[in-house]
Structures are given as C-alpha cells and as structure tokens.
Amino acid sequence: MVAHSRLPLLVLLSLLTVVSAHNITDILAADPQYSDFNNFLTQTRLADEINTRQTITVLVLNNAAFSAVADKHPLSVVKNLLSLHILLDYFDNTKLHQITNGTTLSTTLYQTTGTANGNVGSVNITDLKGGKVGFGSAASGSKLDSTYTKSVKQIPYNISVIEISAPIIAPGILAAPPPSADLNITALIEKAGCKTFASLISTNGLVKTFQSTADKGLTIFAPNDEAFKARGVPDLSKLTNAEVVSLLQYHATAKYLPVGSLKTTKDAINTLASNGAGKYDFTVSSAGDSLTIHTGVDSSRIADTVLDSTPLSIYSVDNVLLPPELFATSPSPAPAPEPASSPSPSSAPTPAEAPSPLPASPPAPAGDTPAGSPADAPSSAAERSTSAGKSSGVHVKASAVLTVTVTALSALLISTTFM
Structure with missing residues (x-):
C-alpha cells in the first residue's frame, strides 16, 4: 500500500522536471570570461533562439578566442559564426567520448538559415587519441582546428554548454552579405x-x-x-x-x-x-x-x-x-426614448390608476469586434561537479494543461495515501 501511494508522487515529480527550461544569458553571465560571447548572443537575438530549443549544445569561446574573430567583422557575419557554434543535439563529456566509430557530424543553427550549402552548416566532432575531442567544419577538406576544453553547464538532456579552444570556421562563413x-x-x-x-x-x-x-x-x-x-x-x-x-x-x-x-x-x-x-x-x-x-x-x-x-x-x-x-466596428448608439405626451386634465388617471413609466428602448447590440588544446580532456567527474554546482539559467514554467494534470495527480496522491 505504501509503495502504491508513492507512485503518483513520482509521476508528479517527473512532470515538474519536464517543464524546467534554460536561459543561456543567465548561464554565461555566471562567468565573466564569456561576456563577449554572451553579449553577441543577445545582440544577434540568437539567445532567444537557444532558449526556445528543447535540445541544444552551445560551443562557447572565452573572450580572447572569440574577440580575435568577432572584432574584425560586422554583426551579420558574427551571427553566422555564432550560429555554427550552436549544435541541434545534446553533447556532454561522456557522450563526446562515446561517439560511434569515433566521429560524427552534427547539424547547427547555421544550417537552418538556408544560406548554408552542403555540409557547411554542420560540425565534425571527432574523438581523437590521447583523450582529446576535435571540432571543425564538416565541409570537405576542413581541419579540426578546435578542441574540447571543459564543461561549463549541463541540464541533461536539455542544454549543454561546453568550452572549445578556437572558433570553428566554415568555408565562406566570414564573407559579409550585402548591407x-x-x-x-x-x-x-x-x-x-x-x-x-x-x-x-x-x-x-x-x-x-x-x-x-x-x-x-x-x-x-x-x-x-x-x-x-x-x-x-x-x-x-x-x-x-x-x-x-x-x-x-x-x-x-x-x-x-x-x-x-x-x-x-x-x-x-x-x-x-x-x-x-x-x-x-x-x-x-x-x-x-x-x-x-x-x-x-x-x-x-x-x-x-x-x-x-x-x-x-x-x-x-x-x-x-x-x-x-x-x-474595428463601433457599437451602434442606443436610440433615445420617445417623450411621453402629456395627458389632458380631463383624461388624466387618478394616482392609484397611473400606469408605470414607459421603459426606454433597449440599447442596440454592440458591434462585433473579432477578437590551444589541453593534453587531456576533462574528467566526467569534474563535469558532474560543474553541473551540480551551478543552478543559474534554470527557470520553471507550467502550461495550463500541466496545471490541470498536476492538480489531478495531487488529488490522486491524497486519496491513495489515506486508503
């Protein structure tokens, strides 16, 4: 009976976990070394896009690595570059070292812009010898010029933020579009x-x-x-x-x-x-x-x-x-009531027989208005410590449907507890 009464509670807790959401701006704000990267995510509105995605990995660069490229190009180019560092999949330390056949291609937010031809909008992730993980453009002939440095934040399997050593440069991505x-x-x-x-x-x-x-x-x-x-x-x-x-x-x-x-x-x-x-x-x-x-x-x-x-x-x-x-259609004004004619003295009814005043005409209905690479990769233990030690960037939201579901489960929990 005790085990049976715990079941609704477990379901309720799992539902509350599902509605957790992330905020990339808050996550990166916890570390000043990512301030440039964070500011450009806001300026380009990519932060909004990241926050609406349920499964995402952000390959973040520290200020020194990022500014070396960003300072030389207009905002439209920086946005494309940042988009190439946003993977539409979840990768943490463990998954990076368990890639099937040691290498994989991951689609990025840049691919969704419609301006990326072929594999230009994808990133090559390869588990290298010596515990390193390399990153590079998936375009043919591209080198793995960046490596995994450390974990920044994970909310499994919602968002992962990991630092890499250098920007990923795809062919043509630094070419400025016309103003x-x-x-x-x-x-x-x-x-x-x-x-x-x-x-x-x-x-x-x-x-x-x-x-x-x-x-x-x-x-x-x-x-x-x-x-x-x-x-x-x-x-x-x-x-x-x-x-x-x-x-x-x-x-x-x-x-x-x-x-x-x-x-x-x-x-x-x-x-x-x-x-x-x-x-x-x-x-x-x-x-x-x-x-x-x-x-x-x-x-x-x-x-x-x-x-x-x-x-x-x-x-x-x-x-x-x-x-x-x-x-918008304006409501029609209500017609004014017609004045009652004054009765002649001879035909005026006595006070007891006086009829009630005529009601005013009802109002008209309202109008319708429609409404540089490290020797070794970070350990899994270090990553878990990083994830557990930070809670910034986590928000809880609940939809109307979830509210009804939680209310029903709460009632079920109470009833089963006293059975």
Whole structure:
C-alpha cells in the first residue's frame, strides 16, 4: 500500500522536471570570461533562439578566442559564426567520448538559415587519441582546428554548454552579405509570392521608408497574393491615402525580430504605423514551430521566412493584417426614448390608476469586434561537479494543461495515501 501511494508522487515529480527550461544569458553571465560571447548572443537575438530549443549544445569561446574573430567583422557575419557554434543535439563529456566509430557530424543553427550549402552548416566532432575531442567544419577538406576544453553547464538532456579552444570556421562563413541599403526589398517580397503587397508599398512611397529603417532594425510581414483575394478583406479603394499608408505601415516594425525572438515576445509589438493616432500594435503567439499574429480584428499565420539577415527580417503571412484603429466596428448608439405626451386634465388617471413609466428602448447590440588544446580532456567527474554546482539559467514554467494534470495527480496522491 505504501509503495502504491508513492507512485503518483513520482509521476508528479517527473512532470515538474519536464517543464524546467534554460536561459543561456543567465548561464554565461555566471562567468565573466564569456561576456563577449554572451553579449553577441543577445545582440544577434540568437539567445532567444537557444532558449526556445528543447535540445541544444552551445560551443562557447572565452573572450580572447572569440574577440580575435568577432572584432574584425560586422554583426551579420558574427551571427553566422555564432550560429555554427550552436549544435541541434545534446553533447556532454561522456557522450563526446562515446561517439560511434569515433566521429560524427552534427547539424547547427547555421544550417537552418538556408544560406548554408552542403555540409557547411554542420560540425565534425571527432574523438581523437590521447583523450582529446576535435571540432571543425564538416565541409570537405576542413581541419579540426578546435578542441574540447571543459564543461561549463549541463541540464541533461536539455542544454549543454561546453568550452572549445578556437572558433570553428566554415568555408565562406566570414564573407559579409550585402548591407541592408543594397538589398532590393521589393524584389525579395515579389519573389516570395507577395507581388500585390510589393506593388502597394512602391506606389505609396514606403520602399524608401523601409530601406532607411532597415539599417537600424526592421521586420516586414508581407501578405501573399492570395491574402488580398480572401473574403472579408476591405476594399482599399474606399480608404483614404493616409489610411492605406497606415495599413501598409502596420505590416512592419522597426525592430529586428528573427523567429526565436517572435517565439519569446510576450508584449504587444509596435509597428511603423504606431506614430499616428492609436496604438497600431499586435501580439504574436506560438505553438511549437507555428507562429500566429493577432491584431484584435483578425489573425494570420506566419507562413515562411523570406529573409533573416541581421538587422532585417522579412516574412510572408497568410492574411492581410487589419488594425482595430481602421477596421474595428463601433457599437451602434442606443436610440433615445420617445417623450411621453402629456395627458389632458380631463383624461388624466387618478394616482392609484397611473400606469408605470414607459421603459426606454433597449440599447442596440454592440458591434462585433473579432477578437590551444589541453593534453587531456576533462574528467566526467569534474563535469558532474560543474553541473551540480551551478543552478543559474534554470527557470520553471507550467502550461495550463500541466496545471490541470498536476492538480489531478495531487488529488490522486491524497486519496491513495489515506486508503
């Protein structure tokens, strides 16, 4: 009976373990020698992406090793370099020394950008002789120029942060992409199947606004051509020029928001239209890898990433985003009650017979508003000590479903305990 009563408690504890999450910024903040690496993760918004991943390994570099490369290149290049040091798998000291056949290729966050050709977005991890583990680009002919130095932090099997001796350099990764001023935003949007939106921003003089804003940070949500054909889309010809401009500005924000940032943003997002009357903002919700924009009038799924090049992001969306300031329906005013005619003295009823006053007409219903390499690798024991000795970067979250589950299990625990 005692063993039986412990079962719900064990299940409850295991559920609470599942909802633990990580924060790479907090983890690295515990050691000043990683401050440069940590600061660039924040500037490039890669920290947001790391924090949304359930299984991840960060190959961190100390300030001396990282600044030797980062100081020579623009932020867009540094972001690509950092992305190559973020593995989409879990590797700790034990796993690094138990690699099947002694070598493996691991996909990185750089591979998900769509700019990595072949194996350029992967990292070669090889268990070398003498207890060392080497790291290098998976591209053909690349050398293992970096080695495993030590463990920094592990939350099995959620996140592992390990230090390596030198940056991993893939072919072409240090080549700077064209600056935002040289990008043809209209052409990029047209190529993504958003020709109507591209035409509208061109004819209404917004291309220059987008281009000048992109240098400091810009994210565009471009409705595809089918979105303008959908039922319920307002007739733009009935809007004033100022209203059309506000509608188009509502589809952009003066911030660089890659996918990871959109997933973690909880506050309302201001748009380029927010400088006018009204808030002109919207919110974003996420469910797994799916992102949805909510305006207060309608909602739209973010369909695809057209461009992610710091500090510019462009996405295609399934619906035209309708701001409440332009398209929310106002409640109809209630009609005033009709004045009662004064009765003649001869026909006035006696006080006892006086009828009750006529009720006012009910209000009209409200309008609908839709809502250098070490000789030996660190020991496993040292790694376990490091992991156990630090608790920074760990947060606990619970969803509504988990709350219900935990409540039910708690009730079951109480009932079984007293049986």
